[in-house]
Each structure stands twice: as structure tokens, then as C-alpha cells.
Amino acid sequence: MRKIYWWLLLLLLMVFVLFPFYWMIVSSIKPTPDVLTLNPTLIPKRVTFEHYGFSWYQMNLGRFFGNSFAIAIGTTFLALLLTTPASYALSRIPRGRNLALLVFLLSYIIPPVALLTPLYFVMTKLRLVDTYLAVVLSHATFGIPFCLWLQTTYFDGIPVELDEAACTDGASFLQTMRYVILPVALPGLVVSGLFVFILSWDEFLFAYTFTSSDASRTITAGLFQFIGANIVQWGDLMASATLTTVPIGIIFFLIQKWLIEGLTAGAVKG
Template identity: 40%
Template sequence: MISIHRAKQILWSASFYVALAVLLLAVLFPFYWMFKTSLDSGEALFSYPPTFVPKSYDFHAYRDVINNTDIATWLWNSFIVSIGSTVLALAAGVSGAYGLSRFRYRGKSTLALVVLTTQMMPPLVLIIPIYTIYIGLNLTDTLFGLIIGNFAFSLPVVIWMMKSIFDTIPVEIEEAARVDGASWFFIMTRITLPIALPGLVAVSVFTFINGWDEFMFARTVVSATDKWVGTVGLASFIGIYVTPWDQILAAATIFTLPPVILFLLIQKHFMAGLGAGAVKG
């Protein structure tokens, strides 16, 4: 006979795995439906009741997207913008976060508050002023302009995330290096950053995804089709009278693959970095 305590454990375990399965289904089902719909065409796209299995597997929409659009150029532009903005945001954000975490100086709290306040302002409010500045600097229709814009939007987040990570690292480790005559730059790059590597990876992924998914700023600043990023390219499929949903979802599936592959490659460091700044040591 099963004891009451054992029965409660079994019930709790069963409830946990059922909830986990439901959550997993809720997360994965949109991706499956996107892929399934990209394989359908014609009446199958709007059939009722909907079918949960594709009626064909000829990948016609993928062939049309690859052969008849510039999706390769869009993906490459997205990659350049995302990588460029991530590198710049990390280069500036890491040093800024280190300064806020380690040094004491007048106005430090005010500076930290200003950095935090910039995140309270919707990016949509800043797009028109930035666009006006870009016209004067001839940065419209350039990937460099997109890199600078995404860098500016991501920098405050990088600073605050990295500051919380640096705060968890004991100062005594750095003080020992200072006694030995090490410079602050040496300490930051050779001692602190290797310890903070999991958190740095998590911040890098977050910044990369922000640049990869950004749409409104890219749609406003760039009009030349050869400078479109993936998000703008996806929006171009929507027509006035006809919208090829199978091609849109095929392109969306292709556009989703690079971030997924990136996450799978570095998921170990990413998961470790998520909790890096949660508890101060």
C-alpha cells in the first residue's frame, strides 16, 4: 500500500511534468505551425477545420523565396548589423559597467540613473529625431547607420546587465592584482572578464537577438532594397491585394534558424549567465 507521503510525491511529480509538457507545447507549437504552414499552398492554407499535418512536402515556397527574392542579402545584412552592434555595445558597455561597479566618484549615482532612465523612453519616440540627424550625417540607407542605431538602443541594457554581473565578483580578487602593480585595464580584461564570461555570453546573445529582430528603426532609416535587413524583407511580402502566406512563413523559418543555431552552440554558457547577476556574492 502506497503511503500518503509517497502518493503526494507521485502526484507532485506528475503535475510538474504535465505542466512542463504543456509549457513546452505552448513554446514549440508556434514554430511547428510556422513550418507546417510554409509547406502548404492554395486551399490548404485556409482549410477549416485546420489540419495539423502538411498535405505536401515539396518545399515549393522555400524554392520560390530563395530563387525569387534577395533573402540571402537580407540575412547577410541582418548578420552584419547584429554582429556590429553587439561588438560595439559590448566594447563600450563592459567598460562603462565596470566603472559603475568598481569606482567611486562624484555623480556616479546620477549617471547610473540617467543610464536607467534611457530605457524608460520608448525607442519609437526617438526614431524621428535620429532619422533627422542621420539625414544631416548621410547615414540613411547604410548598414553603418543601422549598426550605430542598434548600438545606441542596446548600450544601456548591456551596461546594467554587466554591472549586475560585475557586482557578484569579489573585489578582493582585483585588489590582490592591484597590489602586484596591475593596471585597471589589465584587471578588467585578464581577471574580471574571464570570471564573468558566462554572463558576458548571455548579454552578447541578448544584444545580438535585439539587433536581429529590430524592425521599426531599420524600416524608417533604410529604403534601398539592397540594404534591407531580414525583418524589413519579411514585411515586403505583404501585398495590397494578395499576401503569399506560405512564402512569408518559409522566409520566417529561414530567418529564425541563425539565432536558434547560435543559441544551441552556446546554450551552456547562456544558461549559466542568466543567473550570474542574480545573487551578489
């Protein structure tokens, strides 16, 4: 009997957490008169996809989508390229592992907005403003510490005996990496890489500041423009918001199990 109360509470919690997304989708498929009304219905009476067409073509969302994809993929590869050897080393060094991790994690105490001005000067000096590379480089500020943190735990899970066995069999360092360690570590690397993709896709402040034209503007920066323009076409805005959420929604639900395990493993131990 008491079980029912727990389930009711859980239902309440789920409504609280998910209702905004339900409302976002519902508002995006209602025709405008049904959106801007004093008697909105929870279930749409009429369904239309005109808002999606409008936001994809008129609001140039397609272009922003492409930019965001390119930047997120770039960020993912840059982060993985730099952090895979580093986190392997951190998990294998005899001393200073936690200290080194702490130093990298200290970067979290610097709010991104505090780095904005100096990074803007750096990007201007390097003539990178309004390029993908500027955004990719700035996204490494959070991508690298995050990947190091997650991947060091993954590499800890790979027994050192594996390295030793390869070594005694005469494998060189690169061979050990290529044929022994990386295949075992691959799932972990993929999960952390995909999560960096999400982080990069979601990021706004750097993306907005270091881009100045539609040629490189990301989806989050693009959406922000529409808020600024005082548009009250909520149907179109909700369609754009839904489209922005789809790619990361898919990635998130594919990796959620491993992601949550990775995220909590570090916290529970620490």
C-alpha cells in the same frame, strides 16, 4: 495522482506557447494546395521545400540575411566596446552605482517611435541613411543600457580582491584588465553580447526607417514589405518566417541558461 494534473496543465501551457511555431514550420513545408485549404491537416501529407527556395531567391531573403548579420554583429561589438569599461567602472565605484544605472535605464521610458523623427534627421545630416552604420548606431540606444544592466551584475560577481592582488603585484590598469578581469568576465560578456545580437536581429522600426534599399534592408524590414504587399502566399511567408527564426533560435538555446540567470538576477535583487 495529483501530479498528473500538473503535467496536463504544463502540456496545455506548452501547446499554447509553441503551437504557433509548429504551425509556422508545418505550413512552410506543405505544398500550396495543402496550405490554402479548408481542411488543413496537423501533420503534412506531402512535404516540399519549394517555399524555402522561393523565399531565399525570389524574395531576396538571402540578401536581407546578410544585412541583418552584418548589422547585428556591428551592434554587438559597438555595445560591448562601450559598455565593458563602463559596467566595470559602475560595479567598482564606491558611490552612485545604482543612480548611474537608473539614469541609463531611464532611456527605456522613451519609446523608440518617439526617437524616430529626430534620429532620422540626424542620420540624414550625417548622410548615413541607407547604410549599416545608421542602423547600428540606432540599435545602440537599447544595446548600451541593456548591456550595462546585465554586465554590472556580472562584474559585481568578480571579487575586488582580484583587482587588488593584480595591483599589488604591480600590474598596470590595462594589464589588470587584459590578464585578470576580462578572462574572468568573458562568459558574461559573451552572453550579453549574444543577447544584443538577438535584440538587433529582431529590431524593426529603426532598421525599416533608416534603410531604403535592398542593399542595407534587414530581414525584419524585408519581411514587413511582404505583409504590406498583401501577399497571400502563406507558404512562402511561413518559410521566410522560419528562416528568420533559425539563427536566433540557435543562439537562444545555446545561451538560455546563462541568459535567464542574468535577466532574473537583476530583477530579483531590485
